[in-house]
Amino acid sequence: MAFGATRIARQMLGRAIAYSEYGNPKQVLRCIQYPVQHCSPEELTVRFLASPINPSDINQIEGVYPSRPSMTTDLTPNTPSAVAGNEGVVEVIDVGSSLRDRWEPGQWAVMSTTNLGTWRTHLTTKPENLIRVDQYAFHNVQEAASLTVNPCTAFMLLHSAVKLQPGDWFMQTGANSVVGMNILQLARHFGYNSINIIRARPDAESLKERLRQLGATYVITDEELMQRSEMKKLVPKWTENNPPKLGIDCVSGRTATEMSKYLANSATISTYGGMSRQPLGIPVSLLIFKDLRFHGFWLTKWKDEQPSKFRDLVIQMQEYYRRDVLHSPDVDLVDVDANAEPADFLKPFTDSIGAHGKKVMLFHYDN
Known part of the structure; x- marks a missing residue:
């Protein structure tokens, strides 16, 4: 009998963070319990080892994604x-x-x-909803958990709009x-040079050094x-x-507009976010005389x-990751007891939403 079948035969109860209406995550999220199904001949049953909290996850819960x-x-x-995430x-x-x-228990x-x-x-799901990975390719579990969004977005931003040499x-x-740190x-690795913009802050110099170390x-x-005479x-x-030849933007607003002024003729600005919540204002002269192009990238749409x-x-x-080209930027690991009571299972998630820094939920099982 398969390892998983032995566990499921004991009628395991799974736990999930779910919502039935859109709104403030701290108000609409709840923990539900459900029987873990025994898989059909064409299905796999898996348990989650780690799950990140991404901004788009929050936007989905709010109903604005x-x-x-x-x-x-x-x-x-x-x-x-x-179920969120x-x-x-x-x-x-x-x-x-x-x-x-093709599959066996223990694979990631x-x-x-x-x-x-x-x-x-x-x-419990169809295998086409999963991509098998080699756990030994990664330095830690959070790298594997974060594999499908940020590194893939970074690669596509560097390669989908402009062919850099x-x-x-x-x-x-x-x-x-x-x-941004994955892009660096x-x-x-590809031999590209970069001018990188960060928000002014008290620790800007130490952050600059950290980014230089990344590439x-x-x-x-x-x-x-904004000091135009100096930047020129x-x-x-x-x-x-x-x-x-390429501008990559996740801020929009005045910062993106100013960046566009230093790009080459016929350069492309590839936008994947708008953290400033301000529109992208481009002077007409940059369109007419510099022939700037604008490109939006959304990984979800592309992969669909x-x-x-x-x-x-x-x-x-x-x-x-295996070849040490990529390393996971610093994240905060948040422990989650997979067997906790519903309120205790929910709390690490709601505490992490809106907290500073990227959070990866790390599930712990009895065996």
Whole structure:
């Protein structure tokens, strides 16, 4: 009998963080308990090892994100609900009879699709919803748990809009975001140079040094960016009159507008976020006389349209971890007792939402 089948035969109760209405996560989230299903011949049963909390997860719960899971009665018969979370790493605990030539208990996998609901302990699902990964490729479990969003977004931002060559330059806002730090590590690997913009803060100098260690060529604050007379001298000097061909933006607003002024003719600005909540204002002269192009990138849409390419990209990112091209930026691991009472299972999640720094929920099981 499979290892997982032995566990499931004891009628395990899984736990999940779910919501039945949109709103403030601290108010609408609740913990539900559900029987862990024995998988059919064509299914796998997995348990979650770690699941990140990403900004898009919060936006889904608030009801303001374009992609949202359907609310069903699968786990809550009386009230339709959805399980929160989109990213995580799982361990296979039971394998359907028709899949045992390809899968076995103990293997790790990540999500191939969105809206599966990853803030939970257990899931029974079709294998096409998973991508098998090698646990030994990663330095720690949080790297595997965060494999499918930030590293993949970083790679696509560097490669989907402009074909950079070794020695070329790009600029990016929000360089100390998790995506930004992944971009820097990949850029170092590919031989790209960068001018990176961070928000002015008391610890700016130490943050600049940290980003340089990750691969940044130059780092400036948004306040320094606004010193136009100085920047007009520095950017040509730094780039040796080979201005950046790509701008990567997750801030928008005045910072993105100012960055655009230092890009090459016919350069592209690739936008993947708008943390300032301000519109992107571009002077008409940059469109007419510099022929700037604008490109938006949303990983969810791309992977829905290109599922096979997404699978290949995930495995490529895994190999970058194996080869030490990528390392996980600092995250806060938050312990979750997988067997806790509902209120105690919910608390680490609600405490982590809105807290400073990226959080990865680490599930602990009795065995």
